[in-house]
Amino acid sequence: MLLAVLFSNSEGNILVERFHGVPTEERLHWRSFLVKLGADNLKGVKNEELLVASHKSVYIVYTVLGDVCVYVVGKDDYDELALAEVIFAITSAVKDVCGKPPTERLFLDKYGKICLCLDEIVWKGELENTDKDRIRRLIRLKPPTDV
16 A cells, blocks of 8 residues: 655655555654655755665655655555656656646646646555556546547
């Protein structure tokens, strides 16, 4: 299961978060842990260079995309290789929505579409879509037409 997808800025402020199957009382711990992990390790990392961490049966894959840090947390079937696929789909969709690796301002300007993309990629803790064209079609905000 995908436990969390989280975006933060370089100062550690949370921009977007999605938790699945994580009790409310544990979420604050996860937020602070992930932001500290990024602060300790993401300085000087190239755009989209993946870093991996694990603790017991939980895996974390994280990276920098423009001015934004992206974290994906999983367990069970979602090991570091599966999470790499998830984070690739997420970063591709964000770049597609923003037109380039985003600044914090551009990310916040496109917040609505980015959230729609996240909902199409990850649904209830499972990877749903990875195809960029399909995701782009699904987030157009137009009602489906009868064929």
